[in-house]
Structure formats: C-alpha cells, structure tokens
Amino acid sequence: MTALSAPLPERAPAWTGRRFLPAAAALFLTCSPGAETPGAATPKERAVPHEAASRILFLHHSTGRAIWKAGLPQFFCAWNAEHGTRYTIAEMAYPMANGGHAWLDRLLPTRLFRRVVRDRYPWNNYPYDYWNLWVAHTGGERDGQEPNLDDLTASHDVIVFKHCFPVSRVLPEDGAPGVASPKQTLANYHLQYEALKTRLHQFPRTTFIVWTGAALTEASTTPEEAERARQFATWVKETWDEQGDNIFVWDFRELETEGGLFLKPAHAHGPTNAHPSLAFAGKVAPLLGRRIVDVIEGRGDQSSLTGG
Secondary structure: OOOOOOOOOOOOOOOOOOOOOOHHHOOEOOOOOOOOOOOOOOHHHOOOOOOOOOEEEEEEOHHHHHHHHOOHHHHHHHHHHHHOOOOEEEEEEOOOOOOOOHHHHHHOOHHHHHHHOOOOOOOOOOHHHHHHHHHHOOOOOOOOOOOOHHHHHOOOOEEEEOOOHHHHOOEOOOOOOOOOOOOOEHHHHHHHHHHHHHHHOOOOOOEEEEEOOOOOOHHHOOHHHHHHHHHHHHHHHHHHOOOOOOEEEEOHHHHHHOOOOOOOHHHEEEOOEEEEOHHHHHHHHHHHHHHHHHHHOOOOOOOOOOOO
8 A cells, every 4th residue: 555645636436417326336345355353342242133234335535535445344344254244335535526527537637627627516524514515405405516415315324424634723713603604613613513413313214423523733733723623522522422313423533632632643644744644544444443333233322432
C-alpha cells in the first residue's frame, strides 16, 4: 500500500438514474484467505446467524477511505467466516460532488472534471451538509443530484457516516445561530444534529452509526478551535445520543486524540496533515468493524464507543 497524500483524491463510484442503483454495486468486500478477525467475540457472544444479510453502507471522503483501505472489508470477511453471519459492506464517497456525471468523473482527471462540471455539490460533508442533503431535501428532492436519505435507506440496513477533519475547525459563536447556516459554530452544529436526529428517527428500520468528528493536528488548528471541537464530540456522545433508538456513535476522535485536544503526532500522516497514518488506520479499522458488529447484534448501547 502506498503512502497517503493530502488531500486524498477519490473517484466517486457510479450512482446513476433517478432511482439510484444500490451503492453495494460500487464495491463489495473481498475476502483474503489468510484474514483474521481482530477482537473476535467469545463463544457466548456469538450471534445467531441472521435470516438475511445486513447490508452496510459506509459514507466517507479521504479519512474514511484510509480506514476502509486499511482492512475494514477484510474484517467483515473474517467475521462472517468465523461467526456464520452474512454481513455485506460497501463504501461510497459522499457527497459525490459530481453533479450526476459519474461516467465523466471516472473519465477525466479530477482538476479537469471540476473545471468542466461546475454545477455540482461541494466536496463538503459537515453537519450543515448532512442537514441540507437529508433534512432539507427529501422524497424526490435532491441537491446537486446527490442521493438523499430516502435513496440511501432504500437498499441498506446500516448507514455509517462521518465528517472530514475540517469539522473540528469550530468557530466562535456569532450570536445568530441557524439550522440552515453553513457557518461552523457549536450552536449551528447542535441545531443541525437535532434536526438530523429527528430525520433519522423517521427510518426506524435503518440503523445509523456516526463518527465523532475527526481531529486536527496541533499545527493545523488553535487550542480554542480544538476545545470547541472536543465540546461538540462530548455533546454528541453524552447529550445528543440516546439509548434505545436507531442511532449510535463510533468515537473516532477519542482514538485519535487519546483524550487530548489534538490528533496525536504518531497517529497523523504529518504535522499539518490530519489524515490518519497507515499504522493508525490499520489499528482502528478493526475497531470500527467491531463497533458496527456490536450495533448490528444488539450490543450497541452497552459496548465500547470506540469498538475496543
């Protein structure tokens, strides 16, 4: 595997047509014969094999892609083989930011594509963007040809979603909070997450797992921004998240910072590059896998938020 660059370029998989093809068609997991299951359950924890596979969709950009490539699909291959389950997992860059031109996005280099196709959704996946794409746009309404929550839940049982690390660049309050504001303040984040929770509860047959916000390195943020980012993550875990509903949290920030304000240097790709290092990605990929399995198998409210 080659070293990651900053930012990581990603080519969005095909997602064409008004009915939107299942994202699982983009990339199913592939099993390697020698794969092992990290953190395997003890025999009495093992789940009874499910009647049908749980179809998992992982929405991400570059940080999530690093975790995916570090072994997340292989975790599920090994888990299925050992526990008799039939979990399938697919990944998708979201928002895709291709304006519905998936074929052209695959054909052209990224810089040229962005010059040619200007009517597309920005490469942003912050609280405002999920609110806009999933709450403000429902049913047949979509922004920039991006699939909305109705589209995504139609063919998946579990949806894992996250924010890129600039989500941790949390600004001071401006005294004018608004759910439709893209300004990155705690007040706006809270309003957008509350609206998201209401919307996610409208899909009780779908399970959602959201990462706590990816952290920034000390050299790429300020102590004030980092403290506000930590406050947001704490609020998500301790106030926003509820027991007994269909929403769960994976505490990625805790793994990155080990309880501190900043992404630990050993876990970062570089002093000013907040992508995860290859070693760190390899360490936490099975923890995300275990967290997803715990949620699917009914242990989500009792097990560790980090998957450890």
